[in-house]
Amino acid sequence: MKKNSRRLLILLAAIVTLNACRPDKFEDTGAVRNVKTSLGGTWKLSKVTQKDEDAAQKGFPYSILDLTTLFPYTDYSITLNVTNSGQTTTFTTTPGNSPTVIAVANGDWNAGPSQYPTYLAFKQGSATDTLTLGSYPAGGRNVLQLKKERRDASTGKLLVSYTYEFTKQ
Amino acid sequence: MNKLIILLAFSCLTIGALHAQNPTFSPSTYTAEDQVTLTVDVTGTPMAGEAEAYIWIFSNTSIDRSNAALSAQYPAADGSTNTNWTNSPPEAKMTAAGTNKWSFTFIGTQIFGQSPAQLKDFGFLVKTKTGTKQTSDYKPNFFDPLVFTPTMLRVFPAKVSTSDIVTINFDRSLGGTVNEQRMTPVSATVTAYDETNAQIGTAVTLQVRVFATNTWAATFIPTRHFTPGAGHQLTKFRYKFNGTVLDISGATVNVSSAEQEVTFTRMN
Numbered sequence: 527m528k529k530n531s532r533r534l535l536i537l538l539a540a541i542v543t544l545n546a547c548r549p550d551k552f553e554d555t556g557a558v559r560n561v562k563t564s565l566g567g568t569w570k571l572s573k574v575t576q577k578d579e580d581a582a583q584k585g586f587p588y589s590i591l592d593l594t595t596l597f598p599y600t601d602y603s604i605t606l607n608v609t610n611s612g613q614t615t616t617f618t619t620t621p622g623n624s625p626t627v628i629a630v631a632n633g634d635w636n637a638g639p640s641q642y643p644t645y646l647a648f649k650q651g652s653a654t655d656t657l658t659l660g661s662y663p664a665g666g667r668n669v670l671q672l673k674k675e676r677r678d679a680s681t682g683k684l685l686v687s688y689t690y691e692f693t694k695q
Numbered sequence: 696m697n698k699l700i701i702l703l704a705f706s707c708l709t710i711g712a713l714h715a716q717n718p719t720f721s722p723s724t725y726t727a728e729d730q731v732t733l734t735v736d737v738t739g740t741p742m743a744g745e746a747e748a749y750i751w752i753f754s755n756t757s758i759d760r761s762n763a764a765l766s767a768q769y770p771a772a773d774g775s776t777n778t779n780w781t782n783s784p785p786e787a788k789m790t791a792a793g794t795n796k797w798s799f800t801f802i803g804t805q806i807f808g809q810s811p812a813q814l815k816d817f818g819f820l821v822k823t824k825t826g827t828k829q830t831s832d833y834k835p836n837f838f839d840p841l842v843f844t845p846t847m848l849r850v851f852p853a854k855v856s857t858s859d860i861v862t863i864n865f866d867r868s869l870g871g872t873v874n875e876q877r878m879t880p881v882s883a884t885v886t887a888y889d890e891t892n893a894q895i896g897t898a899v900t901l902q903v904r905v906f907a908t909n910t911w912a913a914t915f916i917p918t919r920h921f922t923p924g925a926g927h928q929l930t931k932f933r934y935k936f937n938g939t940v941l942d943i944s945g946a947t948v949n950v951s952s953a954e955q956e957v958t959f960t961r962m963n
Contacts, residue, residue, distance in 0.1 A: 585812030
């Protein structure tokens with residue numbers, strides 16, 4: 527009787543141990559999020575900052591200036607059109623009295639590289655303006671950040687940048 | 696007495712020789728953005744007598760790594776020439792500068808891939824290509840800080856193109872004349888010039904705003920205010936601040952600051 531109990535206990539321990547070794551089941555995370563789809567819609571400019579990149583590199587004071595209220599930047603909005611399958615198509619801008627933000631007013635836009643874009647390119651005829659993508663408007667964060675870099679024409683050194691923060695309408 | 700003087704002079708010379716600088720730098724002071732040539736005498740080290748020498752260089756050796764804030768501000772980095780201890784690349788090869796003397800030329804920001812604000816000092820050692828022999832570390836060798844010099848008139852950003860947003864600033868506390876030190880600015884005058892030094896249009900008067908204590912600013916976009924003639928380019932602008940002071944009888948007197956000229960930078 528005592529022997530049987532011991533065997534039963536060993537059997538039970540073995541079952542529990544083997545069950546514990548079974549791999550966990552992970553839920554399917556679903557299809558990969560299409561970032562370009564989240565970029566579609568109308569975006570209104572809400573904040574503009576100018577950065578003296580050279581001063582910032584050197585650790586100097588006065589390296590960033592908030593321009594939002596100095597010019598009517600908040601007049602500016604842009605509509606990015608995207609197909610249901612996430613293909614970028616056309617864009618239009620409404621500048622109002624805002625200083626130039628994107629050098630072209632309307633045309634086609636593209637986000638690249640393909641799956642996880644780092645820049646947005648706006649094309650009107652033969653003219654293209656490219657801005658760096660600062661952050662994706664993911665989850666509940668409906669903010670799109672674009673950065674325009676200005677480089678010395680002869681050396682290519684980054685001198686000034688403008689960061690544009692858009693809020694989805 | 697003469698013997699004592701000779702002994703003292705000899706002692707001074709000996710102490711001086713012992714304290715001779717090694718390594719030496721040309722120029723003797725340099726920032727992280729300057730090109731500097733270091734020369735090191737390896738006499739008395741395992742590298743003495745070697746036919747070739749290679750550098751192993753690293754940044755921010757003086758930083759207390761237990762201090763998280765300082766460590767974040769001044770990260771340690773290897774020089775771009777530190778690719779392989781047992782097989783140094785040709786870029787790390789030092790130049791012979793005399794018996795047992797070797798030199799190496801570099802720019803701090805380039806070799807360490809760090810910004811001037813991230814570089815406090817560097818250290819290095821001299822080694823054979825395969826690393827079988829080496830000197831001890833020569834460290835720390837400090838970079839001169841890049842110093843911001845406050846001035847009465849200042850443009851932000853420091854380099855601007857014709858299509859940039861340009862902010863001109865006036866700091867009364869740094870005024871060079873009594874009027875500049877006392878005036879309360881109410882406007883700024885900007886005049887623009889083409890490449891022939893001919894004035895473009897008329898001068899523009901801008902409203903100023905208080906930027907900080909004793910500092911006023913005005914912001915403009917050059918291409919919005921100035922259109923050069925056909926075949927000409929907007930090349931530079933001059934600006935000054937205008938304000939008022941009270942004279943000895945209490946009457947208001949109009950005064951202006953000195954003028955500053957700014958040349959536009961061509962940017963893409």
